[in-house]
Amino acid sequence: MHQHSRTGVNDFAVKLANVNGTGSASANGLLMQAIFRMGIPVSGKNLFPSNIQGLPTWYEIRVNKNRYTARALEYDLMVAMNAQTYARDIREVRSGGYVLYDSSWPLERSLWRDDVNFLPIPLAEMCNSRFHDARERTLMKNISYAGALVAFLGIDMQIVEGLLAEKFAGKKTLRESNRDALRIGYEYAVKHFACPLPFHLERMDANRDKILIDGNTAAALGCLYAGATVAAWYPITPSTSVMDAFRRFCEKYRRDPDTGRNNYLILQAEDELAAVGMVIGACWNGARAFTATSGPGISLMNELLGLAYYSEIPAVLIDVQRVGPSTGMPTRTQQADLMECAYASHGDTKHILLFPANPAECFEFAVKSFDLAERFQTPVIMLSDLDIGMNDWVVPQLTWDDSYRPDRGRILSEADLQKLPAFYRYSNEDENHVTPRTLPGVHAKGAYVTRGSGHNKLGGYTEAPEEYQQVLDRLARKQKAAANAVPSPKISSGRNAIGVVTIGGCDPAVREALDLLAERGIDADYMRICGFPFHKSIEEFLYAHDICFIVEQNRDAQLRSLLVLETCVPKDRLRSVLVYGGFPLSARSVVDSITRQLPV
Amino acid sequence: MPSIVKPVARHPSLQKNELGLTIRDYEGSMSTLCAGCGHDSITAAIIRALWEIAMPPHMLAKMSGIGCSSKTPAYFASGAHGFNSAHGRMPAITTGAAAANRDITYIGVSGDGDSLSIGLGHMCHAIRRNVRMVYIIENNGVYGLTKGQFSASADVGSKSKRGEANQVLPIDPVTLALSIGASFVARGFSGDKERLVPILKAAFAHRGLALVDVISPCVTFNDHSGSTKSYLYTRQNELKAAEADFVPLQTEIVAAIREQGVTAVTMHDGSIVRFRSVPQEYDPTDRQKVMNYLLEKQGSGEIVTGLLFVDETISSLHEQNNTSETPLSQVPYGELCPGALELEQLQHEFK
Numbered sequence: 045m046h047q048h049s050r051t052g053v054n055d056f057a058v059k060l061a062n063v064n065g066t067g068s069a070s071a072n073g074l075l076m077q078a079i080f081r082m083g084i085p086v087s088g089k090n091l092f093p094s095n096i097q098g099l100p101t102w103y104e105i106r107v108n109k110n111r112y113t114a115r116a117l118e119y120d121l122m123v124a125m126n127a128q129t130y131a132r133d134i135r136e137v138r139s140g141g142y143v144l145y146d147s148s149w150p151l152e153r154s155l156w157r158d159d160v161n162f163l164p165i166p167l168a169e170m171c172n173s174r175f176h177d178a179r180e181r182t183l184m185k186n187i188s189y190a191g192a193l194v195a196f197l198g199i200d201m202q203i204v205e206g207l208l209a210e211k212f213a214g215k216k217t218l219r220e221s222n223r224d225a226l227r228i229g230y231e232y233a234v235k236h237f238a239c240p241l242p243f244h245l246e247r248m249d250a251n252r253d254k255i256l257i258d259g260n261t262a263a264a265l266g267c268l269y270a271g272a273t274v275a276a277w278y279p280i281t282p283s284t285s286v287m288d289a290f291r292r293f294c295e296k297y298r299r300d301p302d303t304g305r306n307n308y309l310i311l312q313a314e315d316e317l318a319a320v321g322m323v324i325g326a327c328w329n330g331a332r333a334f335t336a337t338s339g340p341g342i343s344l345m346n347e348l349l350g351l352a353y354y355s356e357i358p359a360v361l362i363d364v365q366r367v368g369p370s371t372g373m374p375t376r377t378q379q380a381d382l383m384e385c386a387y388a389s390h391g392d393t394k395h396i397l398l399f400p401a402n403p404a405e406c407f408e409f410a411v412k413s414f415d416l417a418e419r420f421q422t423p424v425i426m427l428s429d430l431d432i433g434m435n436d437w438v439v440p441q442l443t444w445d446d447s448y449r450p451d452r453g454r455i456l457s458e459a460d461l462q463k464l465p466a467f468y469r470y471s472n473e474d475e476n477h478v479t480p481r482t483l484p485g486v487h488a489k490g491a492y493v494t495r496g497s498g499h500n501k502l503g504g505y506t507e508a509p510e511e512y513q514q515v516l517d518r519l520a521r522k523q524k525a526a527a528n529a530v531p532s533p534k535i536s537s538g539r540n541a542i543g544v545v546t547i548g549g550c551d552p553a554v555r556e557a558l559d560l561l562a563e564r565g566i567d568a569d570y571m572r573i574c575g576f577p578f579h580k581s582i583e584e585f586l587y588a589h590d591i592c593f594i595v596e597q598n599r600d601a602q603l604r605s606l607l608v609l610e611t612c613v614p615k616d617r618l619r620s621v622l623v624y625g626g627f628p629l630s631a632r633s634v635v636d637s638i639t640r641q642l643p644v
Numbered sequence: 645m646p647s648i649v650k651p652v653a654r655h656p657s658l659q660k661n662e663l664g665l666t667i668r669d670y671e672g673s674m675s676t677l678c679a680g681c682g683h684d685s686i687t688a689a690i691i692r693a694l695w696e697i698a699m700p701p702h703m704l705a706k707m708s709g710i711g712c713s714s715k716t717p718a719y720f721a722s723g724a725h726g727f728n729s730a731h732g733r734m735p736a737i738t739t740g741a742a743a744a745n746r747d748i749t750y751i752g753v754s755g756d757g758d759s760l761s762i763g764l765g766h767m768c769h770a771i772r773r774n775v776r777m778v779y780i781i782e783n784n785g786v787y788g789l790t791k792g793q794f795s796a797s798a799d800v801g802s803k804s805k806r807g808e809a810n811q812v813l814p815i816d817p818v819t820l821a822l823s824i825g826a827s828f829v830a831r832g833f834s835g836d837k838e839r840l841v842p843i844l845k846a847a848f849a850h851r852g853l854a855l856v857d858v859i860s861p862c863v864t865f866n867d868h869s870g871s872t873k874s875y876l877y878t879r880q881n882e883l884k885a886a887e888a889d890f891v892p893l894q895t896e897i898v899a900a901i902r903e904q905g906v907t908a909v910t911m912h913d914g915s916i917v918r919f920r921s922v923p924q925e926y927d928p929t930d931r932q933k934v935m936n937y938l939l940e941k942q943g944s945g946e947i948v949t950g951l952l953f954v955d956e957t958i959s960s961l962h963e964q965n966n967t968s969e970t971p972l973s974q975v976p977y978g979e980l981c982p983g984a985l986e987l988e989q990l991q992h993e994f995k
Contacts, residue, residue, distance in 0.1 A: 318736035325740025330973035488723035
C-alpha cells in the first residue's frame with residue numbers, strides 16, 4: 045500500500061468502468077442516491093455508448109462539500125469492472141489513488157502501477173457461489189461492488205438498505221438477493237482492507253429541500269404543469285425520456301377520475317416532419333402542444349418552423365442537444381444547435397430560444413416556453429442537452445404557484461367576434477406587435493385561411509411588395525419585443541475587466557472555474573445567457589468588459605457568433621473557450637483555456 | 645393562393661337547408677384555377693355535400709398542403725377556418741389539429757404530388773391512425789403549378805404534353821390505402837359530380853379517415869390524347885362499381901334498406917350508405933374481395949369508381965387513445981394541472 049493518499053472528506057471523484065447492458069446503471073444509481081441522502085452535494089455523469097450491450101460505459105460520481113459538481117477530470121478511485129478498458133482506466137487514476145478490480149481473474153502485470161493502490165476483490169467468484177442464474181450473477185456482481193464502495197467510502201449502510209427496500213417493495217426475493225450481494229462486497233472489503241479509505245463521506249445537511257432529478261423528467265413535469273395536452277414526437281436519443289416521463293405523469297394525473305378518459309394524447313409520429321406538423325396543427329387549434337427532439341430532428345423540423353413563424357402559430361420544441369454534425373455521437377453532449385435553432389428555416393426567420401442550465405430550469409423554462417409561444421404566437425425552442433437531460437442533478441425542490449394561469453396570448457372569444465365588425469388576422473397589433481388570433485369552431489366571423497404563402501395584414505394572399513413587407517416587418521418588431529420577455533441573463537458582477545459568458549449546462553463548471561481563477565488572482569465577472577433574442581443587458585455586460593470569454597460546447601463558437609450578429613460589440617473583445625468532444629464540461633478545461641489566452 | 649372575392653348576390657328563392665343556409669353560404673372566393681379544371685368541379689361537389697348535410701361552416705376546418713389542389717379550400721365554405729400549410733404535410737397537421745379538437749369536422753384537400761410523393765408517408769400514417777377526416781386526393785397525374793412534370797400517379801405509357809411517355813410505375817392511392825388498413829376508400833371522377841356528392845356525404849359520416857381519390861383532369865397539362873388522366877380517357881375507361889346512396893340518420897330508412905340487391909352499411913353516426921349497381925360478389929365490406937376486384941380491373945385498364953370499401957368497426961385516433969369527449973383544447977386548465985401540493989408529493993420519488 046502506498047502512503048501518499050490524499051485525505052478528502054466529502055471531496056473526491058469515483059469513476060466506474062462497466063460493460064454496457066450488464067445492469068451497472070442500477071448499482072451506480074443506488075450509490076448516487078445514497079450519497080444524496082447523506083446530505084452531501086454529489087453529481088453523476090453517465091458516459092455511455094450508442095449501444096445496447098457490450099461496449100464500454102462509464103459512470104462518474106463527484107462528491108464535493110463546496111457544491112462544485114461539474115465533471116471532475118481527476119479520479120481518486122476507479123472501479124474497474126471492464127477488462128476491455130483496464131489499461132486506460134488504470135491510467136486515469138490520480139497518483140496515490142485507488143483501483144478496485146475483480147480479482148476473480150488475475151490482473152496483467154503490465155497494467156500494474158506503483159503509484160496507485162489496488163483493491164482486488166473476487167466479486168465474480170463470490171457472486172457465482174451465491175447466485176445460480178447467469179443473468180443474476182452479472183447483475184449482482186454490480187451490487188456487490190456497490191457493497192464494497194459502501195465500506196470504502198463510508199456510505200451509510202442503513203440508507204442503502206432502505207433504498208433497496210423501497211425499490212423492491214413487495215419483491216422479497218429480489219430484495220434479498222440485492223441485500224446479499226451488497227453484503228458480499230461490503231464484508232470482503234471490511235475484512236481485507238482498511239475502511240474507509242482516506243477520502244470518504246461524512247454526513248452533511250446540504251440536501252434539505254433538494255431533489256435528485258434529470259432534466260428530461262423535469263422538462264416533462266413542466267409540460268404537464270403548463271397544461272400541455274397534445275405531444276407529438278419521433279424517438280431520438282437523448283430526448284426520448286422526455287416523452288417517456290410525460291406519458292408516465294399523464295397516466296397518473298391526466299385520467300379523468302369520473303370518465304376514465306385521458307386528458308392528453310401522445311402521438312408517436314412517422315418522422316420529425318410530422319411530429320412538429322402535429323404540434324403546429326394542435327396549437328393552431330388552441331391546445332398547448334409540444335415535441336421533444338434532438339439536433340437531427342430540428343434539421344427536419346426546419347421547414348414547418350418557418351411556416352409556424354410566418355403564419356404565427358405557437359409551438360413548443362424541446363431540443364435535447366447531442367453531438368453533431370449528422371448522426372454524430374448520439375449519446376454524447378454538445379451545445380451545437382444554437383445557430384440552427386436561432387434562424388431555423390429558409391427566408392427571414394428568427395426564433396425564441398430558452399437555455400436552461402439544470403433540471404430545475406428545465407421545469408421552469410418548459411412552462412415559460414408555452415407562455416411565450418402563445419403570447420408571441422410563434423415557435424419557442426428550449427435547448428437542453430444530454431448532460432442536463434439524462435444525468436441526475438441535485439437541484440432545489442421544484443415549487444409551483446397555484447395562482448399560475450397560462451398566458452394564452454391574444455385569442456378572440458365568440459363574444460369578442462360578435463362585437464367586431466370584421467376580423468382581420470394580422471391587424472390590430474398590441475405593444476408586443478402581436479395581433480389577435482381566432483380558433484376554429486368558435487364563430488364563422490373568425491374564419492380565415494392560415495397560410496405560409498405571402499399574406500397581407502388582413503390575412504389575405506398577397507404578392508404585393510408593400511403588403512408583404514408590412515407583415516414581415518411587424519414580425520421583426522415582435523421578435524425584438526420578445527427579448528424583454530425571455531428569461532434575463534444571470535449576472536454576477538464585481539466590475540472586473542474580464543467577463544466570462546456562458547450558456548446552459550456549462551454553468552457549474554464555469555462557476556467553479558471562476559473560483560479557481562480567483563485563487564490565482566484572476567478575477568472575472570460572470571454572465572449566463574438564458575434566452576434569445578438577447579435582452580439588452582447582455583450587450584451592456586459585453587460592453588462593460590475589456591475582454592469576454594465565451595464558454596460553450598461546440599467547435600464553431602456559435603454563441604459568440606450569435607452575439608456578434610445580434611449585438612454591436614466589437615468582435616475582438618469576444619474570445620472563445622470551446623470544449624466540444626462530447627463529455628460534460630469540467631472547470632479545468634475552462635481554467636486552462638482562459639489562462640492560456642490571458643497576457644502573462 | 646391568389647383569390648378574387650365573389651360578388652354576393654342571393655336569389656330569394658334559393659333553397660335553404662336545415663340551418664337556414666343556402667348553397668351560396670358554402671361557397672368561397674372565386675377560383676383562380678384554369679377554366680375547366682377538374683378541381684373546380686370537385687369544389688362544387690364539396691359545396692353541395694356540405695350544404696346537403698347542413699354542416700355549420702364554423703365547425704369545419706379546411707386543410708391543405710401545396711399545389712393546385714391545395715388552393716381549393718379558399719373556394720368553398722368561407723365561414724370555415726382554412727389551413728393552407730406546407731407541401732405534403734397536411735395529414736400531419738390535420739392529425740395534430742384533430743388531436744386537439746375532436747368536435748371539428750376536417751376536410752383535407754390534397755393532390756397526387758402532395759399526397760403520393762412528398763407527403764406519401766404522412767398520408768399513410770394518417771390512414772393507419774384512422775384520423776377522423778375526409779381526405780380528398782384531386783388526382784390528375786401531373787404537377788400543374790410547375791408546368792407539367794409527371795406525378796407519382798401517372799400511368800406507365802401515359803404521355804406528357806410534350807409527347808414523352810412515363811416509364812415509372814404509378815402509385816395507386818386506392819389499393820395502397822386498402823393495403824394499409826384504410827377504413828373508407830372511394831374513387832370518384834370530377835366529371836361526374838352527381839356521383840361524387842353522395843360519396844362525400846358518406847365520407848363526412850364516417851368514423852375515421854375517409855380517403856376519396858378523385859380523377860380530376862388537368863386541362864392545361866394533362867388532358868391531351870395519350871394521357872390516361874384526361875376527361876376522354878377517364879370517361880371511356882371508367883367502370884362504375886359500388887355506387888352509393890347516402891341516407892342521413894333523420895330520414896325514414898327502414899323500408900329502403902330491405903330493397904333487393906342492395907348492400908347497406910350503417911355509419912358511425914347512424915346514417916346509412918346503400919350500395920347500388922354493385923357487381924355480383926362485390927362486397928364493399930370485404931377488404932380482400934375489393935382488393936382482388938380492383939387489381940383485376942386495374943390489370944385490364946379499367947378505372948373503377950364508386951364508394952369502394954367501408955369498415956365502420958375500425959377504431960379512430962381518439963378511440964384508440966381513449967381521449968376525453970371534451971376536446972383537449974377545451975379541457976379547463978384546473979383539470980390539467982396537478983397543483984403545488986401534488987408537485988411536492990411526487991418529488992419524494994426524487995429524494
